[in-house]
Amino acid sequence: MAKRVPKAADVHDGGSRFRTVGDGSGIDNDGRFYREEIQLAFRNRGIFLEGLRYPITPTGMHYLLVHFDVPDIDANRWRLAVGGLVSRPLRMTLDEIKRRPVETLAVTMECAGNGRALLNPRPVSQPWLVEAVSTAEWTGTPLRGILEEASVRDEAVEILFTGLDRGVQGDEVQQYERSLSIEEAMRDEVLLAYEMNGQPLQPQHGYPLRLIVPGWYGMASVKWLDTITAIAEPFHGYQMDRSYRYSAEADDPGEPVSLIKVRALMIPPGIPDFLTRTRVVQAGPVVLMGRAWAGRLEVSKVEVSTDGGSTWSEARLGETTSPFAWRGWSYEWQARPGRRVLCVRATDGKGTTQPVDQSWNFHGMGNNMVQRVDVVVE
């Protein structure tokens, strides 16, 4: 199937419905950003890197990507519909869902586009640098129990999750929706969550109910759930076939984005300069700290470089609090005066290590290139 360039220029009724951002190729080569990207950066907030100090990210610090608008939902009138190829369609209130078996799970979630704006040339979209990751404790009910109660029929191959957020992306008016295979949807850890860090979901995090798919990039965890539908064919919606692909160029269908790749991040040491965020660090022993994660895999190793990636030393790994949450790491650095570039990289349980150089793709997905932190030691 031919892919379209993911640009905002679009033809509608013989005219262009939206402004074109840049030259319309979807890619920028000169390293400066467009107003539309700034606008998205203000909507879609990242974690403060110093927020990596908390094993569970405070709710208001959790990264957030909202494709369209945060919908206005009256939970008293809201119902979750479970239908399609099921023997027993369901329609549940929030209270009914809360009366089902309860699970709480710490999950590290990361946006598939994290690292996009570090790519060169830069895919023009949500311009994440490295900050689109956080960990929360989600409370809800296992999806499997609901699918079993609805009794998914044998001819179903996927479960489709449709949110109430609606907008235009590419040329398509759409509600945000994505599917999972039956096998993925039936995994133990997949939740329908109504609490985050012990409180009802805030509107921007999917109130009243969202899907949580641990181990997957965040696009799978559909917010503001409206309907769950068992379907007979793989779903080919925009967010499956046109976005969230590892594509070499505009017309390359590529491969679907799925599980979170291995990555480590560092809490920038010392104190920041307001504008550049360059760090000023006092010479002497400095304990570098951060978090590392690898989707469904464990993190087997974290290494630190204090010379911009030329040499690497192993960091100490902390405990894991959940099989789907990041783990802490620390490294004692003897900081000597001068300019330094600090890097950190992690290796997952299968032996895959983060790349030092970029692995470019057209949509800027899954860029887990190592973080670089500029430091002036005095």
Add this chain to the structure above:
Amino acid sequence: MAKRVPKAADVHDGGSRFRTVGDGSGIDNDGRFYREEIQLAFRNRGIFLEGLRYPITPTGMHYLLVHFDVPDIDANRWRLAVGGLVSRPLRMTLDEIKRRPVETLAVTMECAGNGRALLNPRPVSQPWLVEAVSTAEWTGTPLRGILEEASVRDEAVEILFTGLDRGVQGDEVQQYERSLSIEEAMRDEVLLAYEMNGQPLQPQHGYPLRLIVPGWYGMASVKWLDTITAIAEPFHGYQMDRSYRYSAEADDPGEPVSLIKVRALMIPPGIPDFLTRTRVVQAGPVVLMGRAWAGRLEVSKVEVSTDGGSTWSEARLGETTSPFAWRGWSYEWQARPGRRVLCVRATDGKGTTQPVDQSWNFHGMGNNMVQRVDVVVE
């Protein structure tokens, strides 16, 4: 006093400590943004404009500007010190502060730099468009009671508030600190707040204690309070004399930024395009809604234009929930097919109306030029 250019280039030990952003003038002329601005935009989150639907902004949606890092504070060891020119210096635990008289007040807070990135040429700093405003219910104890207990001496002229956040701005290593005149500090509505929307402050909003100065731009509401000091001379720190000034050029000391100016914002109607945020609206009657505020003044009028500012019609004003919080407005629009630019402007109780064109200043402060919302009616 001569002003320095607020650029990041700086000389330290004979060399440049930080990278220069742009040409070093502090101003950009070509309308595209620097990576450092994107980086700040991810740290310093705005409200979702659809979040204007809530009279009290959900905590995690509240706009936020953090100059340096969110400090790591152990509230059990934390103490508030009240000293300087007082007869009875105080040192209080959080529990002691919570046992004092309690007040809760809904306050609309706005960043003084809101609107900066709409200026042309653009001051290079935190690149707010229009989203740096929110309303929260703050709970705490009146500052006046504490100042009275400490007994501020007659020779004091200002009260200095020092936070625990530390970094570099301009060429100065500093903790964030600002002062208020005795008269302003003693006003009834000034609070030392430990709760936001009924919950303990989140780390990024000033935990365990922050100042709230209703009616002033947000820079006055110092977060992570450490010390309160009565002083004999006006305070000339960086955040008073070099930042937060209405200056015509780099070397102009200008006037200090203080109270919030009148402004209205609109919830963009219809549905958004993901990248451009252009709205698609169905033809027919559309109720436009939003909020308006004017610092310590009341909002006396809100007007809407559906033709890019050529003609204006009066909107209906809603109730005010607090003398320091925004009020709602609404306007019924008959949307006819085509491209439209929607604008809204408010007038305060003294008869001052928001400008349609920019009123430029060097630091990009207090730009309350009217919002423009691009809409395609179909």
